[in-house]
Amino acid sequence: MKLSTRIRYGTRALVDIARFGGDGPVSLRDIARRQDVSQPYLEQLILLLKAAGLVRSIRGARGGFLLAKNASEVTAAEIVTVLGGNITIVDCVGDPDVCSRAEDCVLRDLWADVSYAINDVLGSTTLASLVEKELDKESGREPGKESVRSLRG
Structure with a gap:
């Protein structure tokens, strides 16, 4: 199982915006x-x-870009779903009709x-x-440790 480039790069972009967007919009x-x-790929994401x-x-x-929600309200599960669809590792988990067994x-x-465990981690x-x-x-x-910060979108 492998996460797509779209999911990985899109998540990195959102982390960047969450981190650096406190002082104003973040440019692509x-x-x-x-x-x-690449900036053209980032534009698509x-x-x-x-x-x-x-x-x-x-x-x-x-x-540039800012988060539309507070960073504490955006989960990795939401990001993965937006950029890659449902999170299941095999088709039959999401749709038992694809397999007669x-x-x-x-x-x-x-x-x-395994899919539920992945969803739990991403959701939290x-x-x-x-x-x-x-x-x-x-x-x-x-x-x-020793770190409390407020991140706003």
């Missing part, structure tokens, strides 16, 4: 440079994120448990917590 050029993502109500744009010379298959139960991870972890890593602090 700055996000692309910091995240090492931002359009999807904007359509989903996760970011808003500010026009003008000092324009689905109802009696012990492996389907295993894959369902917010942009605010990801920014917090990024700042902790950069400062050499153990994640979650």
Whole structure:
């Protein structure tokens, strides 16, 4: 199982906006440079994120993008769903009709448990917590120690 580039880069862009958007809009050029993502590809992702109500744009010379919600309200599950669809590791978990053995298959139960665990982690991870972890890593602090920050969108 592998997350798409769209999901990975889109999440990185949102973490960047959450981290640097406190002082005003964040430009695509700055996000692309910091995240090492091509600006044209980033533009495509931002359009999807904007359509989903996760970011808003500010026009003008000092324009760019801000979170449309507080960073503590945006979960990784929401981001993954917007950029990649439903989170299931095999088709039969989301739709048992795709397999004639689905109802009696012990492996389907295993894959369902794995999918639920992934969804639980993604659903409990917010942009605010990801920014917090990024700042902790950069400062050499153990994640979650001595650090309380307010991140607003």
